[in-house]
Amino acid sequence: MDSIEEIVAANRLDAARYRAPAGPHRPRLALVACMDARIDPWQAFGLKQGSTHVIRNAGGRLADAIRSIAISQVMLDTDAVAIVHHTDCGLLTFSDETMRARLREERGAIADDIAFLPFADQEKALRDDLALYRQTPFLRQDIPVRAFVYDLKTGALREVV
Amino acid sequence: MDSIEEIVAANRLDAARYRAPAGPHRPRLALVACMDARIDPWQAFGLKQGSTHVIRNAGGRLADAIRSIAISQVMLDTDAVAIVHHTDCGLLTFSDETMRARLREERGAIADDIAFLPFADQEKALRDDLALYRQTPFLRQDIPVRAFVYDLKTGALREVV
Numbered sequence: 001m002d003s004i005e006e007i008v009a010a011n012r013l014d015a016a017r018y019r020a021p022a023g024p025h026r027p028r029l030a031l032v033a034c035m036d037a038r039i040d041p042w043q044a045f046g047l048k049q050g051s052t053h054v055i056r057n058a059g060g061r062l063a064d065a066i067r068s069i070a071i072s073q074v075m076l077d078t079d080a081v082a083i084v085h086h087t088d089c090g091l092l093t094f095s096d097e098t099m100r101a102r103l104r105e106e107r108g109a110i111a112d113d114i115a116f117l118p119f120a121d122q123e124k125a126l127r128d129d130l131a132l133y134r135q136t137p138f139l140r141q142d143i144p145v146r147a148f149v150y151d152l153k154t155g156a157l158r159e160v161v
Numbered sequence: 162m163d164s165i166e167e168i169v170a171a172n173r174l175d176a177a178r179y180r181a182p183a184g185p186h187r188p189r190l191a192l193v194a195c196m197d198a199r200i201d202p203w204q205a206f207g208l209k210q211g212s213t214h215v216i217r218n219a220g221g222r223l224a225d226a227i228r229s230i231a232i233s234q235v236m237l238d239t240d241a242v243a244i245v246h247h248t249d250c251g252l253l254t255f256s257d258e259t260m261r262a263r264l265r266e267e268r269g270a271i272a273d274d275i276a277f278l279p280f281a282d283q284e285k286a287l288r289d290d291l292a293l294y295r296q297t298p299f300l301r302q303d304i305p306v307r308a309f310v311y312d313l314k315t316g317a318l319r320e321v322v
Binding site for chain 1: 163164165167168169170171172173174175176179180181182186188189190191192196197198199201203204205206207208210211212213214215216217218219225226227228229231232233235236237240241243251252254255260263264267268269270271272275276277278298299301305307311313314315316317318320
């Protein structure tokens with residue numbers, strides 16, 4: 001079975017025992033995390049239904065999350081942001097030049113104007129993301145914004161300041 | 162307890178019983194979904210650890226997912242994409258003008274150059290996202306790319322073509 005048919009089949013089973021969320025939801029947190037296939041944020045961070053906007057992208061980088069955080073804050077009044085990167089992240093393994101060269105070779109496509117946002121230094125990447133948040137005036141500056149590394153070996157969060 | 166302290170405390174409990182993923186992971190699917198706080202993609206779509214890159218943003222819009230999908234395909238060889246929007250989505254409730262006006266009034270900030278990607282027509286938004294995928298030559302065009310609406314009342318997926 002292909003991977004899309006697998007989620008369609010699994011969803012059919014889940015829908016059979018599904019109970020719709022009751023009443024309005026009031027999320028308080030916007031959580032930015034990596035798309036990594038090994039991480040289940042609901043499990044790892046004990047999320048409760050309705051509590052958290054989960055924004056995920058390659059690396060858990062802030063640049064791709066700004067639009068979503070703004071909407072989260074303006075439309076649903078979330079009042080905290082957590083940015084979570086993780087150990088053994090794929091973004092540590094390549095450069096913009098690698099990505100562009102492979103896209104050119106494998107697809108004949110030019111992606112020279114795309115910033116793929118890889119990083120060589122995990123803590124610096126998180127500090128850069130915190131700085132980008134602070135430099136974005138339409139995001140709330142009066143709330144906690146904290147950055148963490150999730151350790152895939154231990155399952156534990158470590159804060160980076 | 163504030164919402165960030167809540168995830169830190171929940172993670173401490175989870176880490177105590179955590180088992181690290183064994184061996185390399187080989188994700189096959191890139192799943193784009195909305196950040197909505199009521200949706201747990203692992204539960205709703207039966208995801209297995211290591212199987213799926215989960216990319217989430219406000220609305221599950223493709224524009225914010227392009228960088229991540231490219232990395233998913235080049236670096237981890239995923240060979241399918243599912244784009245999942247959902248009923249009762251917040252993105253159906255405002256316009257770019259609303260967002261810009263509120264950011265101006267509430268924060269004194271100008272965000273007139275940001276496209277917040279709201280939509281008035283759910284199926285059109287998904288078809289626009291499929292079209293944007295097809296117009297992006299550095300994304301793989303030789304694989305299944307399918308679009309769905311997840312119904313929060315029933316928990317079921319419905320494909321949009």
